[in-house]
Amino acid sequence: xxxxxxxILKAAKDGVKEARVAGWVHRIRDMGGVSFVVLxxxxxxxxxxxxxxxxxxxxxxxxxxxxxxxxDRAQGGAELRVKSLEVLSRAATxxxxxxxxxxxxxxxxxxxxxxxxxxxxxxxxAIFKVQSTIxxxxxxxLRSEDFTEIKTxxxxxxxxxxxxxxxEVDYFDRKVWLAQSPQAYKETMVGSxxxxxxxxxxxxxxxxxxxxxxxxxxxxxxxxMGFIDSEKDLIELEKRVLARVFAExxxxxxxxxxxxxAAVPAPETVAASPVISYEEATKIATxxxxxKIYDINPEAERLLCEWSLRERGSDLVFVNEFPRRHRPFxxxxxxxxxxxxxxxxxxxxxxTTGGRRHHDYQTLYDTLPRFGLxxxxxxxxxxxxxxxxxxxxxxxxxxERLTQKILGLGNVKEASLFPRDRKRxxx
Amino acid sequence: xxxxxxxILKAAKDGVKEARVAGWVHRIRDMGGVSFVVLxxxxxxxxxxxxxxxxxxxxxxxxxxxxxxxxDRAQGGAELRVKSLEVLSRAATxxxxxxxxxxxxxxxxxxxxxxxxxxxxxxxxAIFKVQSTIxxxxxxxLRSEDFTEIKTxxxxxxxxxxxxxxxEVDYFDRKVWLAQSPQAYKETMVGSxxxxxxxxxxxxxxxxxxxxxxxxxxxxxxxxMGFIDSEKDLIELEKRVLARVFAExxxxxxxxxxxxxAAVPAPETVAASPVISYEEATKIATxxxxxKIYDINPEAERLLCEWSLRERGSDLVFVNEFPRRHRPFxxxxxxxxxxxxxxxxxxxxxxTTGGRRHHDYQTLYDTLPRFGLxxxxxxxxxxxxxxxxxxxxxxxxxxERLTQKILGLGNVKEASLFPRDRKRxxx
Numbered sequence: 001x002x003x004x005x006x007x008i009l010k011a012a013k014d015g016v017k018e019a020r021v022a023g024w025v026h027r028i029r030d031m032g033g034v035s036f037v038v039l040x041x042x043x044x045x046x047x048x049x050x051x052x053x054x055x056x057x058x059x060x061x062x063x064x065x066x067x068x069x070x071x072d073r074a075q076g077g078a079e080l081r082v083k084s085l086e087v088l089s090r091a092a093t094x095x096x097x098x099x100x101x102x103x104x105x106x107x108x109x110x111x112x113x114x115x116x117x118x119x120x121x122x123x124x125x126a127i128f129k130v131q132s133t134i135x136x137x138x139x140x141x142l143r144s145e146d147f148t149e150i151k152t153x154x155x156x157x158x159x160x161x162x163x164x165x166x167x168e169v170d171y172f173d174r175k176v177w178l179a180q181s182p183q184a185y186k187e188t189m190v191g192s193x194x195x196x197x198x199x200x201x202x203x204x205x206x207x208x209x210x211x212x213x214x215x216x217x218x219x220x221x222x223x224x225m226g227f228i229d230s231e232k233d234l235i236e237l238e239k240r241v242l243a244r245v246f247a248e249x250x251x252x253x254x255x256x257x258x259x260x261x262a263a264v265p266a267p268e269t270v271a272a273s274p275v276i277s278y279e280e281a282t283k284i285a286t287x288x289x290x291x292k293i294y295d296i297n298p299e300a301e302r303l304l305c306e307w308s309l310r311e312r313g314s315d316l317v318f319v320n321e322f323p324r325r326h327r328p329f330x331x332x333x334x335x336x337x338x339x340x341x342x343x344x345x346x347x348x349x350x351x352t353t354g355g356r357r358h359h360d361y362q363t364l365y366d367t368l369p370r371f372g373l374x375x376x377x378x379x380x381x382x383x384x385x386x387x388x389x390x391x392x393x394x395x396x397x398x399x400e401r402l403t404q405k406i407l408g409l410g411n412v413k414e415a416s417l418f419p420r421d422r423k424r425x426x427x
Numbered sequence: 428x429x430x431x432x433x434x435i436l437k438a439a440k441d442g443v444k445e446a447r448v449a450g451w452v453h454r455i456r457d458m459g460g461v462s463f464v465v466l467x468x469x470x471x472x473x474x475x476x477x478x479x480x481x482x483x484x485x486x487x488x489x490x491x492x493x494x495x496x497x498x499d500r501a502q503g504g505a506e507l508r509v510k511s512l513e514v515l516s517r518a519a520t521x522x523x524x525x526x527x528x529x530x531x532x533x534x535x536x537x538x539x540x541x542x543x544x545x546x547x548x549x550x551x552x553a554i555f556k557v558q559s560t561i562x563x564x565x566x567x568x569l570r571s572e573d574f575t576e577i578k579t580x581x582x583x584x585x586x587x588x589x590x591x592x593x594x595e596v597d598y599f600d601r602k603v604w605l606a607q608s609p610q611a612y613k614e615t616m617v618g619s620x621x622x623x624x625x626x627x628x629x630x631x632x633x634x635x636x637x638x639x640x641x642x643x644x645x646x647x648x649x650x651x652m653g654f655i656d657s658e659k660d661l662i663e664l665e666k667r668v669l670a671r672v673f674a675e676x677x678x679x680x681x682x683x684x685x686x687x688x689a690a691v692p693a694p695e696t697v698a699a700s701p702v703i704s705y706e707e708a709t710k711i712a713t714x715x716x717x718x719k720i721y722d723i724n725p726e727a728e729r730l731l732c733e734w735s736l737r738e739r740g741s742d743l744v745f746v747n748e749f750p751r752r753h754r755p756f757x758x759x760x761x762x763x764x765x766x767x768x769x770x771x772x773x774x775x776x777x778x779t780t781g782g783r784r785h786h787d788y789q790t791l792y793d794t795l796p797r798f799g800l801x802x803x804x805x806x807x808x809x810x811x812x813x814x815x816x817x818x819x820x821x822x823x824x825x826x827e828r829l830t831q832k833i834l835g836l837g838n839v840k841e842a843s844l845f846p847r848d849r850k851r852x853x854x
Contacts, residue, residue: 023620024620025815041620042620059814088817089817091815092813095814115615115619116615116618116619116811116814119619125619128577128621132576135576135578146469148555149559149563150844151562151629152844153845153847154629155852156853167597168596169595169597169605170595171847172633176852188542188543189546189844192544193450193451193467193468193469194469194546194552195469201629202581217580217581219578227449361516380853385516386518387518387519387522388487388517390488390515417577417578417579418579420580422599425583426584427807
């Protein structure tokens with residue numbers, strides 16, 4: 001029966017006479033008569049002591065049987081005194097990437113080009129252990145509030161946000177597009193009576209720019225909810241979701257956070273995060289920048305988060321009441337100039353856009369010309385509202401951006417296992 | 428404060444004097460001086476009693492305030508005596524689909540064309556409540572066995588299974604393809620040291636045939652695991668996963684199962700499901716059919732499940748040791764003719780394909796010519812094995828097929844919110 005690296009200490013304490021471990025060879029120290037091998041498995045590292053010369057290479061996969069023994073000087077306080085050893089997979093020595101290296105000195109392109117190897121570095125692997133927790137906590141919290149998980153098609157006849165920035169797919173004898181968001185589908189689900197839905201799925205943006213904050217394919221954590229009064233209900237929901245995410249990451253990923261010298265916000269600071277209007281936000285950003293800021297651009301996002309942390313003790317700030325000209329046609333108006341919409345900014349980066357949507361057929365119909373849209377081109381969307389649709393709204397959290405900002409990564413691509421950008425389509 | 432339809436009974440028992448409900452108008456019975464309205468929300472149905480004439484249409488969304496009162500003759504044992512009522516969204520009367528109808532008499536095309544309306548039928552909505560539970564139970568069980576959830580790219584440079592049956596995507600100035608499966612990525616993750624991973628994501632097959640068992644886009648519940656001995660470890664894992672899925676559906680979706688007159692298999696029958704070799708399976712199928720059956724085709728799948736239920740009391744049967752000629756190049760051989768691979772058949776339908784994979788670089792390299800493959804075209808795949816990869820394998824469960832067979836749906840498309848087939852790309 002295999003034991004994990006982290007279980008050797010307990011086995012030694014329990015007086016287990018023989019245990020088997022298996023994993024990757026992280027380090028070899030050949031001292032002549034005796035050799036020390038550091039074995040790495042999914043749980044961590046453990047020291048193996050051998051009285052034979054290791055005949056395997058670094059990063060080979062081995063299985064070893066031996067006696068667990070206490071040793072204060074070994075990592076984890078115990079070691080395995082090897083009796084027999086099998087090489088399961090011998091690693092070639094022309095490795096293009098140094099697994100043991102310092103992550104800070106590794107180039108991003110090398111990390112991404114060699115994903116299967118770079119992930120062997122515990123610090124890089126930590127990113128995706130945290131991401132796995134984020135996804136679970138997001139889903140678990142929403143289920144606790146009676147949300148239903150949905151899976152909608154990523155192949156659509158057109159984009160909700162307009163026809164640009166879409167990837168075209170050859171679909172038998174026609175063209176379809178990769179979905180930018182499940183927006184229309186999740187609204188349909190709310191209107192169908194599910195009322196509260198969420199989806200975890202890829203989303204696609206054919207944007208040409210290549211920045212540390214953009215991915216052409218990302219994991220969208222989508223939420224839509226019926227019977228709301230305004231975007232404020234959504235902001236409160238997102239605070240609860242994020243508080244749960246942070247709490248779970250703190251509880252389950254202490255080691256991973258430590259590797260990045262990172263900490264999640266305390267739940268009480270999430271609940272108390274400021275909600276400021278777009279107008280107020282531009283004023284605060286202007287005061288922070290000491291130069292007029294006209295829009296919530298990336299610089300303003302950074303400044304507003306600095307302000308929020310300094311003045312309100314929160315890493316998170318919500319900006320609501322965006323002008324109608326900045327939001328899509330389906331956004332519910334607060335008045336003639338403003339909308340019931342919001343962004344969430346976290347540690348300097350927009351991680352969420354959301355808002356209440358139009359739910360009344362006639363009102364939306366009458367609004368379309370203001371956005372240069374023709375009702376006859378919007379039939380599918382309008383049909384969704386024609387037969388009874390509750391007031392509703394939703395938001396989406398960018399999973400990679402949230403991961404990035406929890407750990408303090410410099411580039412969002414570090415938080416994507418196999419990121420896609422204008423140049424990168426492999427591995 | 429809003430109460431749900433199912434909460435009115437408790438409110439009445441608690442002596443609550445005023446409560447607000449909100450939802451869709453499911454039925455209206457105008458008795459002259461008094462009207463009865465059946466309100467439908469995400470929790471179920473409730474009777475509203477009004478002393479005014481309803482001025483709203485069926486399927487409109489309303490919000491009503493009134494006094495909860497016990498009434499044995501009302502659905503759920505209570506009703507709301509309405510004091511005030513607001514129409515939140517008025518439904519047009521030209522509805523193309525009868526929400527109240529008998530699902531058995533609705534055509535599949537009408538159900539799919541009118542998804543936003545057909546889902547209002549509680550029996551149709553039930554399918555996706557069950558599916559949401561399946562997804563959660565799958566993930567929860569794997570997490571309990573220390574699996575990490577991953578999200579990999581769906582845009583790939585080529586197909587693992589070969590270049591046919593792929594959808595082509597215009598990706599900036601080049602072509603990429605929609606992933607048929609995360610096969611190579613999940614193997615990479617196992618080899619990187621995560622050891623145990625799962626993914627819930629769309630998968631794409633550009634197959635032209637249109638059958639009740641095929642979708643061109645489906646949700647793949649993918650699993651990959653390191654340090655296994657053979658496919659038998661994977662079969663045991665899948666039994667535990669499915670037992671958990673069935674247990675959760677039984678616990679959470681009793682009402683939904685009842686609407687379909689369906690039941691999930693008992694956990695002990697799942698654990699005791701037979702595992703038979705491909706050779707044995709073709710013999711059993713031949714005996715059942717009384718005519719020679721050469722392959723595990725759809726008819727054989729049906730016959731084997733009939734046999735399994737009759738002879739072994741299980742809805743589930745595993746077939747392993749498929750011939751090498753039937754399995755992809757990466758499948759680990761048992762001997763020169765057979766592989767460490769398996770299918771899971773459930774209630775007459777294949778829901779899973781899986782197996783152990785090659786983990787040794789040189790062995791796979793030497794095997795490629797047998798499959799007509801050239802090592803120089805397989806560099807990315809081979810590289811995954813070059814620097815230490817444990818013995819490993821995995822499987823995938825088709826989420827829609829599992830949903831279909833739990834509820835006894837005639838066509839897998841019924842278990843997809845927005846199915847895609849050769850002709851259908853909307854809604």
